[in-house]
Structures are given as C-alpha cells and as structure tokens.
Amino acid sequence: MESEMVKFKESAIAEIQDAKNPIELDGVRVKYLGRAGLISKLSESMRDVPKGERPRIGKLLNEVRLTLTSAFEDRAEAFAAQHDLAAIEDIDETLPSTPLRLGAIHPLTQLQDRAIQVFRRLGFALAAGPDIETEWNCFDALNTPPNHPARNETDTFYLPDGRLLRTHTSTVQIRTMLATPPPVRVIAPGAAYRRDEMDATHLSQFNQLEGLYIDKHVTISDLKGTLEYFVRELLGSQVETRMRPHFFPFTEPSLELDIRLPGVNSGRWMELLGCGIVDPTVLEKVNEGRGDQAYDPGKWTGYAFGMGLDRLAMALFGLPDIRLLIENDQRFLAQFV
Ligand code: PHE
Helix, strand or coil: CHHHHHHHHHHHHHHHHHCCCHHHHHHHHHHHHCCCCHHHHHHHHHHHCCHHHHHHHHHHHHHHHHHHHHHHHHHHHHHHHHHHHHHHCCCCCCCCCCCCCCCCCCHHHHHHHHHHHHHHHCCCEECCCCCEECHHHHHHCCCCCCCCHHHCCCCCCECCCCCEECCCCCHHHHHHHHHCCCCEEEEEEEEEECCCCCECCECCEEEEEEEEEEECCCCHHHHHHHHHHHHHHHHCCCCEEEEEEEEECCEEEEEEEEEECCCCHHHCCEEEEEEEEECHHHHHHHHHHHCCCCCCCCCCEEEEEEEEHHHHHHHHHCCCCCCHHHHCCHHHHHHHC
16 A cells, blocks of 8 residues: 555645646645545555554645645646746736826815914814805804895805804804804815806805804903014915905904905905904804803903905915816826815
8 A cells, every 4th residue: 555655645745746737736736635636545545454553544644635735835826826827928018007097185175284284373262064054154244134145145155954154263252152162263165155147256166164262351462463464474474465445344443354466366456355353243243152151251352364265275375267276187286286
C-alpha cells in the first residue's frame, strides 16, 4: 500500500501539471480528491492494513492528501493569473489617461464660509431653522401685520396647510429666542424664498445670512462697529460703507448698509444688508411664545441684521447673471477651484 501511495502521488502531480485548462484541472481534482475519488478509496482500504501499521500509513495518506490539495490550489492560481494577464494584454498603457476632474467649492459656499468665519471670530454661534415655517415665526412674531404686502399670496409661497417657505432667515431670530434665554449672539445662514419672476438678478430661492445679538445696553454703535468690522474683514480695507434709514417691522430704528469697493459693481454703491435695533414688540411676542418674561424689553436690547449673499457673490465674482449660481454648469464652476 505504501508504494502504491507514492506512485499514486507521482501520477497525480503529473496529471495536475499536464492539465491544460481549469476544466481539465477540475476533472483531475475530482478523480483524486472527489468524494468517490482515489483518495477516498485508499482511505477505505485502510481497513485491510494491519493494526500496528495503521497510524503510520494513515499519516502518510494524510500527507498525500495535503500535498495534492496544495498542488491543485497552486495550479488553479496559476490559471487565474494567466487569465488576468490575458485580459490586460490588449491594453495600451501608453495611451493618455482620462483626466480626473476635481470638484471645487461653489462660489456662494466660499463666500458664506468666509462670512461665517469672520462672525465666529467675533463670538457669534451658528443657528439654523427649517425652510418650511409657520406664519407666526415668519411674520407675526416679527411684528409684521396681517395686511403687510410680504404676507400676500403673490409674494410668498404658501403650503396647502397654511405653512410657508420662509421669506427671510429672520425666522431663526425667533426660533433662537424661543429656545434659549438671553444673552444671544448668533448668525444663521440659509435659504429664503419669494415669488419673484426669475431673471438675471432674481431667483425665487436665494441665500441670506442673518445675525442676532441680544444683551444689555446694545446700541446702534455696537451694530455699526460690528458690521463695519465684518465688511472690512470680508472685503478688505478699501471698502467704504454707508448707512441709510429704512423700515422693517421688526427693527426700530431700521437701517440699510451699503458698500462700495473699487472695481466691483462699476464702483457704484451696492445695498448689502438690512439691520436695526430689535423692536421691543418682537421681544414681547417671543415672551408670549415662551410663556415667560425672559426677554423683558425693559432689561434686554439687541440688534439684528440680514444680508443677501447671492447679489454680493455676483458683484465680487463679476457675474452677469444670478442664474449662473444655480445651473451647476461645469464650465462656470471649474473657474472657482
Ligand atoms: N429680513 C430682512 C430682509 O429679508 C433683513 C433684516 C434682517 C432686516 C434683520 C433687519 C434685521 O430683507
């Protein structure tokens, strides 16, 4: 039996080497290692081996089994490697590769990130609110009377359930004050929606950056100082600013801040943001909403501002059409890497 096994091993190895393809190889594997294969048969004839010899012969048989198994595996691997090589044989590695297109940060996002950084240095925290809002958060709490034109169906997108797409990010002022007692110092970047006809300077969805600061003895000069610092940090020391009186239902007094920068907007003044001292009525509405007196207008004062980022991006990047910002045209975006 011993010599039989050695012969058997040799012929198996020879057949494995001679197999011309994986199918032939598998045939050889079944013949030797299969369930009804020759190794199994040899195992069965162990019965006829004298008892004393069994451990030695058994060990030998096992070695043959292992040797053959690994010989099969090696040969199968060799076939697989051959197959892989054949698959790439026709590839011409001297051809130029497809260029990898790197993405870039959208110009609006770049501008928004820079603006956020400046305010963060001043200690403002980030706040956020949903795009779908209640009328109360968007208008009532912000002291906007029911007959105000902004509340009109022709100006605002209403949902069938009476909610609306926020027309400004000032809703986050209200949400922040409802959620946290004063003092408050937050900025809130986000989308706002108005039913504007789309053209080169209008979109029905645009981007704002809101700010709210509530503390003791906050004055217009705090507002002015902060905004002037912000504008200089964002746009450089060449920028000029001016403030004009304005009206918003939720600030009193209300102002608009214009900026002028050489080479931008043909050197003309541009409106950057609306701002003002938070109207005490807003604080009272917030108290009503909270059910406490946390924002006692006798104790707390504050300022708020809201700026549009799209027009600013247009001016800074010299864009002739606001729609470039939403078309996601690769030829446009690739310029901002
Ligand atoms: N919400 C105003 C707008 O969209 C801007 C603003 C914000 C004005 C905060 C005053 C205070 O035009």
